[in-house]
Amino acid sequence: MQVNQALKDQVSKIPLAEMDVSDPLLFHNDTVGEYFRRLRAEDPVHYCAKSPNGPYWSVTKFNDIVRVDTDHKTFSSDAARGGIVLGGIGAPEEANAMGGLEMFIAMDPPKHDAQRKVVSPIVAPHNLEALEPVIRERAAGILDSLPTGEVIDWVDKVSIELTTMTLATLLGFPWEERRKLTRWSDVVTASPGNGIDSWEQWQQEMMECGMYFKTLWDQRVGGEQSYDLISMLAGSPATSNMPFNEFLGNLILLIVGGNDTTRSSISGGVLALNENPAEYAKLMNNPALIPGMVSEIIRWQSPITSMMRTALSDAEIGGKKIREGDKVVMWYLSGNRDSEVIERADEFLIDRKNPRQHLSFGFGIHRCVGNRVAELQLRIIWEEIVKRFSKVEIVGTPVRSMSHVIHGFTKMPVKLHAR
Amino acid sequence: MPKVTFIAHNGTKNTVTVPNGVSCRDAAVDNDIAGIDGDCGGVCACATCHVYVDPAWLDKVGRAVEGELEADLLQFAEDFRETSRLACQIIVTDALDGLVLNIPAGQH
Numbered sequence: 001m002q003v004n005q006a007l008k009d010q011v012s013k014i015p016l017a018e019m020d021v022s023d024p025l026l027f028h029n030d031t032v033g034e035y036f037r038r039l040r041a042e043d044p045v046h047y048c049a050k051s052p053n054g055p056y057w058s059v060t061k062f063n064d065i066v067r068v069d070t071d072h073k074t075f076s077s078d079a080a081r082g083g084i085v086l087g088g089i090g091a092p093e094e095a096n097a098m099g100g101l102e103m104f105i106a107m108d109p110p111k112h113d114a115q116r117k118v119v120s121p122i123v124a125p126h127n128l129e130a131l132e133p134v135i136r137e138r139a140a141g142i143l144d145s146l147p148t149g150e151v152i153d154w155v156d157k158v159s160i161e162l163t164t165m166t167l168a169t170l171l172g173f174p175w176e177e178r179r180k181l182t183r184w185s186d187v188v189t190a191s192p193g194n195g196i197d198s199w200e201q202w203q204q205e206m207m208e209c210g211m212y213f214k215t216l217w218d219q220r221v222g223g224e225q226s227y228d229l230i231s232m233l234a235g236s237p238a239t240s241n242m243p244f245n246e247f248l249g250n251l252i253l254l255i256v257g258g259n260d261t262t263r264s265s266i267s268g269g270v271l272a273l274n275e276n277p278a279e280y281a282k283l284m285n286n287p288a289l290i291p292g293m294v295s296e297i298i299r300w301q302s303p304i305t306s307m308m309r310t311a312l313s314d315a316e317i318g319g320k321k322i323r324e325g326d327k328v329v330m331w332y333l334s335g336n337r338d339s340e341v342i343e344r345a346d347e348f349l350i351d352r353k354n355p356r357q358h359l360s361f362g363f364g365i366h367r368c369v370g371n372r373v374a375e376l377q378l379r380i381i382w383e384e385i386v387k388r389f390s391k392v393e394i395v396g397t398p399v400r401s402m403s404h405v406i407h408g409f410t411k412m413p414v415k416l417h418a419r
Numbered sequence: 420m421p422k423v424t425f426i427a428h429n430g431t432k433n434t435v436t437v438p439n440g441v442s443c444r445d446a447a448v449d450n451d452i453a454g455i456d457g458d459c460g461g462v463c464a465c466a467t468c469h470v471y472v473d474p475a476w477l478d479k480v481g482r483a484v485e486g487e488l489e490a491d492l493l494q495f496a497e498d499f500r501e502t503s504r505l506a507c508q509i510i511v512t513d514a515l516d517g518l519v520l521n522i523p524a525g526q527h
Contacts, residue, residue: 066459066462066464069464070462070463070464070488072491109491113491113494113495116495117494117495120495120497124497124525125497125524125525125526126524126525341460354460356456356457356458356467357458357459357460358458361458361465363459363464363465364464364488364492365491365492365495367464367465367466369495
């Protein structure tokens with residue numbers, strides 16, 4: 001990996017006390033890695049006293065992150081205490097007529113446990129076996145429809161298209177309207193000036209999303225039981241009587257979880273391979289490396305940069321005293337570059353030895369419920385890509401998302417070269 | 420050294436020799452036993468080393484303790500049963516020589 005000396009010098013001069021790694025610009029211009037490198041070396045559990053998102057701790061090393069993620073009794077995810085995202089999700093509470101979205105990722109046991117158990121069977125391994133040929137056919141269809149030798153936007157044409165199709169299938173969502181899912185997923189994490197114009201617009205679009213799903217829900221409550229997420233939520237005692245904000249919250253969780261993340265990894269893999277031609281050559285010579293490469297792409301991209309917790313009592317992490325009520329951000333993106341745990345962590349290596357040992361899915365009871373669906377989609381799309389194209393070549397500068405949470409791309413111009 | 424047998428869902432048996440003090444998760448990963456991923460590195464954080472303890476061994480191995488992290492994680496594992504444990508939490512000793520662990524169908 002190239003070290004940008006000018007950036008390194010610049011970052012080294014920032015007083016640690018003033019460092020705020022939650023600035024979305026650092027992710028948009030892809031400089032945050034250097035900030036994390038410095039924190040891991042000099043102040044791995046770092047306190048930022050002042051930021052637009054309020055004061056917070058940054059946990060930047062692999063083992064410290066695992067320690068926080070697995071101690072759900074000390075570190076709460078409860079929305080009422082601040083939830084899971086530094087700075088919150090969506091409109092500020094006072095502007096939010098829906099009373100705040102509630103989702104099981106932002107709950108503590110026992111409520112979390114009951115709701116998660118309803119959802120998890122749909123992404124269980126036996127169900128995924130049935131999903132594999134469906135995803136493969138769609139992936140093939142998407143790739144076959146693309147022109148070679150012309151500039152196209154990989155994010156829109158492939159990453160969004162495939163993940164949206166999969167999500168529409170899991171939800172039993174009306175097929176022709178599936179891009180609504182993409183839009184809603186984007187709106188959830190948008191803010192005024194960044195994807196939307198105002199919080200009123202955010203609220204209006206989320207309400208539209210809610211009403212749409214309410215209609216689907218009402219149709220399915222009394223109707224035929226089919227094996228889709230909405231029917232499962234409508235049919236289970238743990239979830240069938242959810243208040244509206246909880247219903248919408250859980251659907252939005254599944255939309256964002258099933259959409260932004262895999263989308264970002266599908267794009268991120270193309271970038272990583274373009275930046276590492278030797279790895280691209282390894283892949284083309286030996287497509288059997290794809291399953292391991294998929295895990296490596298997910299580590300490399302870390303599509304969710306971080307998750308936040310709130311300390312329920314005083315605690316110690318890496319020698320630092322955390323006080324009750326403090327916000328603690330686990331930076332998966334940083335822990336995934338921790339060379340004390342991951343060998344040659346700064347290198348993208350598609351045949352590394354323990355590719356599954358990464359933080360991108362989180363650990364503990366909130367670990368990503370859909371991780372196998374993510375891996376399945378990535379594996380299939382790459383199997384189908386290498387059959388068809390000698391290279392997916394990046395021909396312009398990719399545009400990164402303006403977000404300290406969603407680590408993705410809004411545009412990635414590529415040219416496809418036929419085999 | 421003690422021996423531990425892993426039985427895959429399709430019935431394939433793999434018996435491996437495990438030094439005292441090593442976890443069954445590490446033994447499985449070190450011996451490339453399919454179906455035990457152990458994504459978290461063996462620190463009771465991911466539930467990808469879920470096994471069913473042979474009922475004859477359950478008393479010796481013990482059960483996951485209600486309210487502790489292992490039990491919290493196991494409740495979300497695919498096809499959780501009374502005999503479910505996480506292999507990373509089973510540390511091999513001479514007393515467990517001959518232990519038999521079954522690997523769930525869902526774990527590839």
